[in-house]
Amino acid sequence: MSELIKHECGIALIRLKKPLGYYQEKYGSPLYGFSKLFLLMEKQHNRGQDGAGIGCVKLNMPHGQSYMHRERVLKENSLGRLFKKPLKKYDKLVRKGIILPEYTDSVKAHFDFGGEVLVGHLRYGTSGNFTESSCHPYFRRSNWPTRNLMVCGNFNMTNTAELNRILINRGQHPIFDTDTQTILEEIGFHLDEAHDAIYHKMRDNSNLPGSKIPEVISDELDLVRILRKSASVWDGGYALAGLVGNGDAFVMRDPHGIRPVHYFEDDEVIAFASERVPLMTAFDKEKDAIQEVPPGHVVSMKNDGEVRVDSFANPAPRSSCTFERIYFSRGNDPDIYTERKRLGGALCPQILEEIDYNLEDAVFSYIPNTAETASYGLLHALRMYRRTTVKEKILEAHADGSLDESMLDDLILNNWPRAEKIAHKDIKLRTFISQEKGRSKMVSHVYDITYDVVEPKDNLVVLDDSIVRGTTLRQSIIKILSRTNPKAIIVASTAPQIRYPDCYGIDMSELGKFIAFQAAIALLKDRGAGKRIEEVYQACLEELKKPKEEQVNRVKEIYASFSPEDISTKIAELLYPQDIPWKGRLVILYQTIENLHASTPGNTGDWYFSGNYPTAGGIQIANQAFIQYYENRSGRSYDV
Template sequence: MCGISAIILADQGASACPDLFESLGLLQHRGQVGLLSPLDAAGIVTSGPKGRLYQCKGNGMVRDVFNDIKLLGLVGSLGIGHVRYPTAGSSSLSEAQPFYVNSPYGITFAHNGNLTNADELRVYMDKIAHRHINTDSDSELLLNILANNLQKTGKFRINEEDIFAAIKDLHRQVRGAYACVAMVAGYGIIGIRDPHGIRPLIMGRRKNPAGYDYMLASESIVLDSLGFTDYEDVKPGEAVIITQGGNVSRRQLIVADKFTPCIFEYVYFARQDSIMDGISVYKARLSMGEALADQVTRSFGKDMDIDVVIPVPDTSRVAALQLSRKLNIVYREGFNKNRYVGRTFIMPGQQTRRKNVRRKLNAMALEFHGKNVLLVDDSIVRGTTSKEIIQMARDAGAKKVYFASCAPPIRYPNVYGIDMPTRQELVAHDRNVEQVAEEIGADKVVFQDLDDLVQSVRRFNPVIEAFDTSVFDKYYVTGDIDDKYMERLEGVRNEDSKGRLSIDNDSVGLPNCFFHKQ
């Protein structure tokens, strides 16, 4: 999962860098892996006078990549930013985004999502377009598809119609999930969202004496925090072009059969204070807690002996609180979190993940000793984290440890931008609920019902008829995923997981800070 942002200021003498830097900090949760892993990365590119580009990017969290000197060097009133962990390609510095091509017109590009036809696009780039792809990243592929489409105009300077036509062709060429921001040096910024709307993209504006500033970002929290208002979602299949001078053009370029945003955004990835596609993440998680309470009641029946409900921090807190209120069972904070250790399910290597669970959480015996505890988490992926947390609860003196998941069993890999493991690594794959409980060491496991999860989110925007729920039901909305594709994907992910155990800095000599004059 990645976070993207783009900004263009009305005052062309002002600096876009401070807002871009703040935006990446607000999106860090979408690109954070952890202190022991080199996988997370961040980058900013700005466009200054006469179309000169200024860039800084690298592996690490936002606070690690940028310092005051580097930020002062990012000159210009428009720019784009990116935070990432890799879902296609490796973790090398050469794959940190934004990406850049000098021809045509000087284009920079940042992408959240994952393409499902990357292999055939590589062949096209090599044999037909004759464009060199320098990395294994599908984001670089997307950039070069767009650049190649614009190149075909043959014009000295392009206009909005040329850009819309190039993006429309891009939609016809690529498949998968992609929310993207791009910048044409000295011209303006662009927002693109895939026809299914799998990944989010939101636009807002901010009034100042010179006119309106405009911003695109993955989540509304960025716009809220930076004072942007009147924000709205970029529609599936829509493109937005904002030029220097403040002209905004929006156009629906392609319409898919269904609008299917990823439901896992609401379960886990998005910040709870964000609103995406008209749905408050906070309200959706409250609703998930209510539905999960009903599922717990059905599962336990008359044998309900839960003394306390304890969330696994942080994303499950809201749901756990609502569940406890509906069940009329006391809610307690039983785990203390070290906020300087990152997420675990996307960390490389089982041993690393196990160690980091203990570094990340500490169980307070005061809340566990002698009690039957219901732990509530957003989901169970590999089961490694859940198993360690359950053991921590037992070590703290819990008599029984039950485990409730706000999400249904995750049995299939994600192909749309979430770097989940292979089927064989998913604890719920080919296991029933009782077997999952045995595997992670719980006395009982309760999973959310898929229909209940969908309704928990959809109730806040009935216009959305369906969501991407492929990790639960194996229904891939792009319609191009078969067993052969899955086997190839898992082979790549197995190889990647081996390579990610060591720090990879195989940059091919391209600088991570540069300027370019168009």
């Protein structure tokens, strides 16, 4: 993606099934779990670089000793800093003889993260006031182990305001911070109720000594039941991980499977991560050994090691986020790699038509670096097209007797697709610009080009994985590419036109910033249909008066009169820089939604392209987003 889009987030959880001494003896380190947690997080650093946090629960700690710990960092290189600090403390205690690694009880007693249950989180700061207190995991403290709760997740709720009202109506005083806080308090409320019910039953109806009651509470605590009650009021996409102070843990996924989460289990460990490949790498396993947490299910782990997979919600149509496949997830997953190649190949017919099937006068490239895999797919499709063409012409010439050596030379040696590395991103310069406000003139230098490989007769075809706002294209990329002086610049997006806001964890929420939306508004005005904008605004206001379950997405009416080609043509017009000497042709091509689904089977979530939201809250957010656009109000529509 040529422009930075942030998204939430990455999670990892490790539950050791053996005592620490087992891992010391077998692997030579009592920090086996801590090391695996770091590896899972490092292999997911693409999912969040603004902040990071880790948490730990130690099982069966003696009274008077701490058993639950958390560390969070909000600094540059947050992940490295996060693990360096406790390791530095560990090494110091080893040098002093306080910790003896071969005696793992000393590790557990003195190292904060020397426990059996560990959780980690990587975060992009999509909330407005992003501070260390916004970093996960969130922690709810109590003197009772079974009332301590730590939660982190990759998610966004569409109904945070409603969730806060529920807390208020119970008599609570929530702090309007983030949806994470509301989730923590919702689960915490039902956790408290379950704890208190067991406690009062034991206290009032048994002769059990008070010191033994916590053991009974811990044994009888039913996380699945607690989470089923908590999630009944949630609307959003989520993958949540949580730890309870007694050592119980859980990982749950929303009913539509919007956000991803996977796990691996053997007789030594059960481990979770947002993506599959980190688990394959960390535990040296093939892909078939890694399982997906089923949508609408929770994997719960009791402190005695029992693992269960249970449904917590009614079945719902699967709508897994396709942006995970197009861009967000790391491309070394075998299925994602294949799908990205398919996405590139699916653009082949559109591109061939645009260049009039003239491969000899075309140069193919991509905008670094995430579109590289798709470019391999495009080039493969172009070569297959060329092979088919050559074969047909040879057979035809052979049949009529016109086949000779010169014809073979012309058929076989010429008109094959030519790929070049054209655009180069200067990461350090981009970082510098992001830290220096108001230096917009420097944006055009974020990318540089390879000179003298494109000729004036060439069509320069550049693949991108998605075009959201178009800002970087207009301010930087097209200006840079125009220096090669091609006949035409054709930018092809492996994703369809982004027309609607996301509200399930990706920071794409303001309609007015989408170049496809800007193009549709401009077309309405160009064609004298500007009154529809006012009509849609009024329609959205009326929709918001209805219960969210009855609302329809009225923003679709903005696009109803136009074909995808109409909007793409207008986008090219809007993105064409007016302050450059190059006067060639600019073309913007987009993937079709049909080809998207054919390329990414199993991931059907396409609401940002189609406007077909999987939850009622999503539709409500779309209508709210248009109202905010019309009223010239900035900010995310799900924060209202």
